Amino acid sequence: MKYLIRRxxxxxxxxxxxxxxxxxxxxxxxxxxxxxxxxxPRFSTETVAALRAQAGLDRPLPVRYAKWVRSCIRGxxxxxxxxxxxxxxxxxxxxxxxxxxxATATFLAWLLAVPIGIWNATVRGTWGDRVSQLIWAVLLTIxxxxxxxxxxxxxxxxxxxxxxxxxxxxxxxxxxWAQARDLAWHLALPAAVLVLGMLPVLVRHVRASMLDxxxxxxxxxxxxxGIPRGRLLFRHLLPAAMNPLVxxxxxxxxxxxxxxxxxxxxxxxxxLGPLFLEAxxxxxxxxxLAVVMFSATFLVAANLAxxxxxxxxxxxIRTE
Amino acid sequence: xxxxxxxxxxxxxLGKTYAExxxxxxxxxxxxxxxxxxxxxxxxxxxxxxxxxGSGKSTLARALALFEPPTSGAIxxxxxxxxxxGGAERRRARAEVQLIFQEPAASLNPxxxxxxxxEEPLVIxxxxxxxxxxxxxxxxxxMVGLPRQSAGKPALHFSGGERQRLAIARALILExxxxxxxxxxxxxxxxxxxxxxxxxxxxxxxxxxTCILISHDLRAVARLADEIAVxxxxxxxxxxxxxxxxxxxxxxxxxxxxxxxxxxxxxxxLS
Amino acid sequence: MSEAALAVEHLCIEWMKARNTAIPxxxxxxxxxESGAIAGLFGESGCGKTTLAMALLKLLPHGRYHAEGSVxxxxxxxxxxxxxxxERIRGADVSVVFQDPGLSLNPVMRVRHQVGEVVxxxxxxASPAELLELAGLPSSDRILNAYPHQLSGGERQRVAIAQAxxxQPRLVIADEPFTALDAIRVVELIDLFRGHREKLGTAxxxxxxxxxxxxxxxxxxxLMRGGTIxxxxxxxxxxxxxxxxxWGNARGV
Numbered sequence: 001m002k003y004l005i006r007r008x009x010x011x012x013x014x015x016x017x018x019x020x021x022x023x024x025x026x027x028x029x030x031x032x033x034x035x036x037x038x039x040x041p042r043f044s045t046e047t048v049a050a051l052r053a054q055a056g057l058d059r060p061l062p063v064r065y066a067k068w069v070r071s072c073i074r075g076x077x078x079x080x081x082x083x084x085x086x087x088x089x090x091x092x093x094x095x096x097x098x099x100x101x102x103a104t105a106t107f108l109a110w111l112l113a114v115p116i117g118i119w120n121a122t123v124r125g126t127w128g129d130r131v132s133q134l135i136w137a138v139l140l141t142i143x144x145x146x147x148x149x150x151x152x153x154x155x156x157x158x159x160x161x162x163x164x165x166x167x168x169x170x171x172x173x174x175x176x177w178a179q180a181r182d183l184a185w186h187l188a189l190p191a192a193v194l195v196l197g198m199l200p201v202l203v204r205h206v207r208a209s210m211l212d213x214x215x216x217x218x219x220x221x222x223x224x225x226g227i228p229r230g231r232l233l234f235r236h237l238l239p240a241a242m243n244p245l246v247x248x249x250x251x252x253x254x255x256x257x258x259x260x261x262x263x264x265x266x267x268x269x270x271x272l273g274p275l276f277l278e279a280x281x282x283x284x285x286x287x288x289l290a291v292v293m294f295s296a297t298f299l300v301a302a303n304l305a306x307x308x309x310x311x312x313x314x315x316x317i318r319t320e
Numbered sequence: 321x322x323x324x325x326x327x328x329x330x331x332x333x334l335g336k337t338y339a340e341x342x343x344x345x346x347x348x349x350x351x352x353x354x355x356x357x358x359x360x361x362x363x364x365x366x367x368x369x370x371x372x373x374g375s376g377k378s379t380l381a382r383a384l385a386l387f388e389p390p391t392s393g394a395i396x397x398x399x400x401x402x403x404x405x406g407g408a409e410r411r412r413a414r415a416e417v418q419l420i421f422q423e424p425a426a427s428l429n430p431x432x433x434x435x436x437x438x439e440e441p442l443v444i445x446x447x448x449x450x451x452x453x454x455x456x457x458x459x460x461x462x463m464v465g466l467p468r469q470s471a472g473k474p475a476l477h478f479s480g481g482e483r484q485r486l487a488i489a490r491a492l493i494l495e496x497x498x499x500x501x502x503x504x505x506x507x508x509x510x511x512x513x514x515x516x517x518x519x520x521x522x523x524x525x526x527x528x529x530t531c532i533l534i535s536h537d538l539r540a541v542a543r544l545a546d547e548i549a550v551x552x553x554x555x556x557x558x559x560x561x562x563x564x565x566x567x568x569x570x571x572x573x574x575x576x577x578x579x580x581x582x583x584x585x586x587x588x589x590l591s
Numbered sequence: 592m593s594e595a596a597l598a599v600e601h602l603c604i605e606w607m608k609a610r611n612t613a614i615p616x617x618x619x620x621x622x623x624x625e626s627g628a629i630a631g632l633f634g635e636s637g638c639g640k641t642t643l644a645m646a647l648l649k650l651l652p653h654g655r656y657h658a659e660g661s662v663x664x665x666x667x668x669x670x671x672x673x674x675x676x677x678e679r680i681r682g683a684d685v686s687v688v689f690q691d692p693g694l695s696l697n698p699v700m701r702v703r704h705q706v707g708e709v710v711x712x713x714x715x716x717a718s719p720a721e722l723l724e725l726a727g728l729p730s731s732d733r734i735l736n737a738y739p740h741q742l743s744g745g746e747r748q749r750v751a752i753a754q755a756x757x758x759q760p761r762l763v764i765a766d767e768p769f770t771a772l773d774a775i776r777v778v779e780l781i782d783l784f785r786g787h788r789e790k791l792g793t794a795x796x797x798x799x800x801x802x803x804x805x806x807x808x809x810x811x812x813x814l815m816r817g818g819t820i821x822x823x824x825x826x827x828x829x830x831x832x833x834x835x836x837x838w839g840n841a842r843g844v
Binding site: 374507512537538576586 | 770
Binding site for chain 3: 216217218220221222223224225226227228229231235236239240242313314315316
């Protein structure tokens with residue numbers, strides 16, 4: 001319990017610090033939403049200045065920060081100048097799609113990585129292991145962008161998978177079961193890109209962690225007591241190897257989120273990615289900040305959950 | 321027992337309680353490792369500190385070697401209270417007390433060469449030029465019975481006993497006033513142990529060293545120590561000359577240790 | 592004549608350093624340990640004692656070591672057995688107590704389960720509580736539910752012993768089990784081993800580099816140096832003949 005409260009307090013402090021940093025950095029980008037208007041000769045400088053004042057962009061930084069924090073607490077995340085709408089609804093509309101993609105990709109990636117990593121560890125040194133290492137190395141060097149484009153081209157050519165989007169036309173007319181299938185069909189390619197991108201890293205870590213456990217004195221001791229191989233691996237060694245992997249889980253969620261924003265843009269998945277890109281291009285300050293803070297909160301929450309899980313799983317951490 | 325502080329090493333009322341930290345930042349007292357430890361040691365004498373595991377011997381060694389501050393009491397060498405010294409003074413004081421650990425494999429950097437290991441204290445204390453340091457290190461290698469040519473060999477190529485010799489050379493190169501050995505002989509083969517013991521005995525008389533030998537093995541200590549102090553649960557329960565202790569142990573703990581040690585000796589004696 | 596707990600004949604073990612380089616570690620070793628006997632294996636570090644012990648259980652890494660000769664446990668030749676059959680023998684007919692219980696116990700498993708796993712692997716019936724008592728530990732909840740790092744060194748060693756005795760093996764191999772313990776605990780442990788021998792007829796092979804300990808615990812001694820067994824016999828005789836000992840007449844023995 002003490003641990004939970006301490007970690008929670010740490011996380012909140014971190015979020016506060018992140019909000020300040022994000023706010024300041026967003027400001028550092030030259031120009032704002034009205035800069036383009038300023039270059040247009042039809043608008044006089046006074047008009048532009050008046051528009052800025054109206055949007056409150058001319059106030060000093062700390063004042064704007066304080067105002068922003070106050071409104072966030074009330075639930076008002078600001079006003080998007082580019083979309084001419086409050087930020088909050090824009091966000092809530094897009095978040096489910098991103099979460100669906102990220103969660104599915106994480107789940108699948110780990111579901112594959114753990115057994116494959118364990119297998120790699122048990123066949124260390126054989127040709128099976130060497131071929132695997134080669135595959136991971138190749139996968140690791142291919143940028144996600146390239147993977148996405150290749151898969152998209154394949155989809156377009158073969159028609160096996162949709163080349164973008166989240167729903168087919170006539171989605172609302174389908175029954176529940178058909179809707180789920182349709183969603184999965186659309187989810188397949190983006191998730192595949194993310195999984196293939198993350199898999200090499202995860203598998204390598206699982207393999208390394210399992211090897212550490214396999215080579216340890218307590219593994220030899222368990223063998224000396226006649227514990228059969230299968231049980232040894234899953235009941236004795238895997239729990240001992242979990243420690244670094246749980247921390248990696250929290251970390252991988254963060255990486256996956258960043259990668260998913262890119263994949264969404266390329267593959268036309270209607271999540272936060274395309275929204276964010278537009279906001280940055282238009283220098284829509286409020287929207288950029290909102291997306292950044294959402295990502296930050298998500299990351300901090302994920303790592304907090306991973307830390308708590310680790311605390312629960314590894315008894316050695318509990319005696320500090 | 322009131323202790324006059326004329327002797328070389330004077331430990332008074334030493335206590336060490338580990339603090340448990342609470343989640344809001346406060347603390348409460350946890351385990352008491354040392355309680356009201358007092359003894360003194362004349363220059364040139366060797367004290368054997370014995371006790372079962374958990375009796376506080378290693379905690380005492382770390383406090384003496386200036387690794388961990390005690391929570392109460394004072395340690396005085398030649399009248400100066402070691403823990404009350406400030407920065408530069410304390411660094412010089414560290415050179416006066418050297419500690420040799422049990423596991424030579426763990427306490428020496430395996431990547432360093434023999435010469436690098438032995439001259440490291442000189443480097444830390446910024447003594448002399450590179451040439452002078454290297455010369456002195458090689459001289460000490462010979463003093464501990466290792467060939468000069470082995471100066472360039474990495475530590476992992478040395479055997480356990482040879483590594484312990486390196487540790488001794490490293491400890492003595494600064495000519496410390498007090499040498500502490502924390503279970504320095506356990507884990508070594510007995511023949512090697514005998515050799516290291518005689519090496520130490522020779523160096524001790526040559527350099528007039530004051531030593532404290534810490535061990536759970538009464539016999540290892542009895543051979544080299546002039547006096548023996550027995551520890552139990554953080555306190556010193558008996559302290560006397562070696563010969564007296566062997567003949568007339570008073571405290572039950574001492575008798576227990578004595579009996580166990582005798583039971584494990586081949587000829588039923590302590591030496 | 593009943594079968595010996597352990598009968599080794601002409602055992603040779605080589606370390607395959609490289610494809611064509613084989614370095615002999617153990618050469619032509621033969622000895623017997625009868626049921627209920629406690630044998631001490633004495634030798635300095637590097638003489639091959641641990642390699643020999645691991646070879647008796649076929650725990651040496653496959654491919655890096657090459658062994659020849661006969662090893663019979665309770666009359667049964669093990670050199671020709673496969674890994675599956677060895678899994679049944681290890682822990683049940685022969686078991687091991689390792690040197691450092693801090694390393695040989697699983698750090699994320701409670702004592703109750705660690706001991707229980709050994710029983711389960713061999714379909715035994717003893718409860719963890721009973722086994723802890725057998726090893727001289729109180730079967731309190733504190734110890735049963737503890738993780739290894741929450742126990743003292745002596746307690747950990749006894750948990751390892753409880754594991755070794757879980758299935759009442761014919762032979763227990765103890766590889767330097769006393770190194771981490773102080774004199775008082777060592778004497779207690781020696782009494783525990785001897786007590787076991789009386790009650791259950793378990794044979795022990797105790798490996799140590801400490802002659803005093805071996806003299807107290809063992810009925811027969813095996814002196815090992817450079818991979819061969821030099822001599823055997825009752826401890827007092829073996830150690831009295833100091834010419835056989837590596838340090839000649841140095842005091843301290």
